Amino acid sequence: MVELCHFKKYNIMSLSVIINGNPFEFNSAMSVLQACELAGYDIPRFCYHERLAVAGNCRMCLVEIEKSPKLVASCAMPLSSGMNIFTDSPAVRKAREGILELLLINHPLDCPICDQGGECDLQDQAMIYGSDRSRFREYKRAVEDKNCGPLVKTVMTRCIHCTRCVRFANDVIGLPDLGTSGRGNALEIGMYIERLFYSEFSGNVIDLCPVGALTSKPYSFLSRPWELKSVTSVDVFDSIGSNIRIDTRGYEIMRVLPNINEDINEEWISDKVRFSFDALKRQRLCNPLVKQGNSFKQISWLEAFEILKEVVQSISINEGVYGLVGPHADLESTVLLKKFFSIIGGGELLDFNHTLINNLDFQASYRFNTTLTNIDNSDLCLLIGVDPRKEGAILNLHLRKRYLNGGFFVANVGSQLNLTFPSLCLGLGVNSLLDIAKGRHFFCKRLRQAKRPLIIVGNSFLQLVGEGNVRYILDCILNNTSVVNNHWCGLNFLNSGASSTGVFDVGFTSTKGHRSNKNPRLLYILGDTRFSRPTSDTFIVYQGHQGHDDISQANLVLPGAAFTEKVCTFVNTEGRYQTTQVAVMPPGNAREDWKILHGLLEFITNGRELKFSLDFVSDFDSIPFSEKNSFFSHRLLPLSISEFTINDKILISSQINNFYFTDIVTETSPLMSKCSKNLLKKAPFFL
Helix, strand or coil, rough: EEEEEHHHHHHCCCCEEEEEECCEHHHHHEHHHHHHHHCCCCCCCCCCCCCCCCCCCCCCEEEEEEECCCCCCCCEEECCCCCCECCCCCHHHHHHHHHHHHHHHCCCCCHCCCCCCCCCCHHHHHHHHCCCCCCCCCCCCCCCCCCCCCEEEHHHCCCCCCCHEEEEEEEEHCCCCCCEECCCHHCCCEEECCCCCCCCCCCHHHCCCCCCCCCCCCCCCCHHHHEEEEEEEEECCCCCEEEEEEEEECCCCEEEEECCECCCCCCCCCCCHHHHHHHHHHCCCCHHHHHHHCEEEEHHHHHHHHHHHHHHHCCCCEEEEEECCCCCHHHHHHHHHHHHHHCCCEEEEEEECCCCCCCCCHHHHHCCCCCHHHHCCCEEEEECCCCCCHHHHHHHHHHHHHHCCCCCCEEEECCCCCCCCCCCEECCHHHHHHHHHHHCCCCHHHHCCCCHHHHHHHHHHHHHHCCCHHHHHHHHHHCCCCECCCCCCCCEEEECCCCHHHHCCCCCEEECCCCCCEEEEEEEEEEECCCCCCCCCCCCEEEEEECCCCHHHHHHEEEECCCCHHHCCECCCCCCCCECCCCCCCCCCCCHHHHHHHHHHHHHHHCCCCCCCHHHHHHHCCCCCCCCCCCCCCCCCCCCCCCCCCCCCEEECCCCCCCCCHHHHHHCHHHHHHHHHHHHHCCCCCC
């Protein structure tokens, strides 16, 4: 007897069944379709999806079970002991052919012009299981297309009513506006009221739709899937680090799709990473530039290095050197920027984008320690100055998934949140958090009774209150709750950018503003970010790939590469090291950021060997990840602050007001501008 499943460790009963004459043993908590898939038998389906609730309305997955009076929908039939299942009997083949004939009755012959061509489940299954002729002689029906906004294109005449999009909207993302109306031949999928289909995950319905009813509007009529080449990469538009796949044709990015990672994003990605790559075709920096008067002059890389070398050599001891790391800076270039500072005599990181944390001895003081997968084991969540829907959309999905399983309470301190699940606002200001820390709030009883509570601290709260005051508040809470113990770490920090965790991992401490006793002689900006000139004498070097109005203040511009144009490493908020791949080449004379800094260091040091390569990241991989090792102490943070030194009337709110405009790249994207325009109107939808 073949053993296919490893469910014995869960103490779930094992069942013996026969599939197509072969005996198998399976876990009882599965459907017939899942058992057949594990056994290696392909079952066609349209409505069934592993991450959605079972609908059982397409009937394509019919199988024959001995002693059953009729064929059974395998997706909805629980497995039971002694079943004798036939997946390819004459009755099953005839039923599948009949189902496909009914589905094709009203389906238009759009295959040559349909964007789903080559990836269409209906097309593939009609070839395998369908008939070679049709008996339908009547008129096909036509359905009016729905307006789903600037991202999703609809051709509703192609819809086969699998309801995947409806179940995704209702169950996964919590948007109950999408549903069905009518019955029989008049059944349609759409909105109950006239409004756009809006969610930060709306683009995922494109991947879920088995036909060409829902397709990508920007990708419309551009390419066929067999013309594309694919590479894996990482989402750099937040600190979660979702895994993505970039499809290219020639030297152009055609589309971005999710890449399955069960530990992070499962198979969902936000619309921001899916569609904002159009910004990488606009306002690009292609050549080194030096400022002369009120304009910029194009120069060579050698001339740029010579100018910067002269500036470095002219810096005196009393003059400060500062760095500013943008949200898209990779780990390799961050390491070299730190080395650049050490070679020229030291420098500090100005904090315009990152959390103000100077104690980097404990990684737990700036990471998401619970990990996304362990959220399923928690029973309470306290959000402090963070809006997970805007700052980490994938995190919001994990929290909603945990809420739907029951026994999970969510509360927040800060502005009222519009999450996709209920949450209780405990107060708007720091005084509410102080009441919780000192045991004077009604929420304290629930927090103390929780066995595995979560606390998620946002970047905006740290910026407003300061590290010392945060440590004081957390010290009071941790001393009286089970947030952190020998078996559970529920204290989490949600960083603001893809580069934040990597900056802290390499030991880059930050300072708020400029030190009063130093004149900032040099400001080196790495990555695309907003900045302002500290003094008129400051020499500003801007290294990035996207042009914007703040660059007019820079003295020297070095064109870098986007994350789609280089092999580099990003560390997500959990501490996972992930690597991007080259999808397209940088435009013009732009170069990878770490190569620019490496060449600059060699030039400044007169060619001395720096012993740097991409393999250095393996040293960081040796740091134990939290899922591999037990917690090394009861207290992961050195919380010894004994007083609160800030105005307790400060109001706490998220720094992100617009999900679509969070950095330079998204602000440059025409598609994100369209989405933001709809958001600001507040008429068809709001977030």
